[in-house]
Amino acid sequence: MTDNIVRSADVATVDTPIGPFTAVVDSDGAVLASGWTGDPTTLTGLIHATLRPTELRLRDSLGAVTQAVTDYHAGDLTAIDAIPVRQRSGEFLVHAWDILRKVPAGEPVTYTEFAGLSGRPAATRAAANACARNAVALFVPCHRVVRIGGALGGFRWGLDAKRWLLTHEG
Helix, strand or coil, X not given: CCCCCCCEEEEEEEEECCEEXXXXXXXXXXXXXXXXXXXXXXXXXXXXXXCCCCEEEECCCCCHHHHHHHHHHHCCCCCCCCCCECCCCCHHHHHHHHHHCCCCCCCCEEHHHHHHHCCCXXXXXXXXXXXXXXXXXXXXXXXXXXXXXXXXXXXXXXXXXXXXXXXXXX
């Protein structure tokens, strides 16, 4: 049987100092995917299949979400904290994403420290995987996780963007 349910989501792009930032938002205002791209289709593939919209409605603004992105880039580093997000995966990844939201701006942690904060100190690779699979960049601030010694590690949106974010928060 084919699932013919239409899942709609709103999408908007705002200019930032790092380039265009696009967010895909569910009907209740929760961010499903976001990142520094002007192409919403780049983001929809990151959304868990059970949450993935089949229809995107382009908007000029997503209200509180767009305002939080603008405010964050303008210097209000806590503007993103109250924005709801929705991601699905296994128990560890969901927990790790919740933990990432608690890492304060200006206080990056190493992948090893992030694994420990997530309750699995030996699971450094799993912690790195949580960063790599994070669909809601900025709102789940995976950019705040770095390698031991301060090397940047990876970032879906590029190391220049990660460097800018860490400097902005520092």
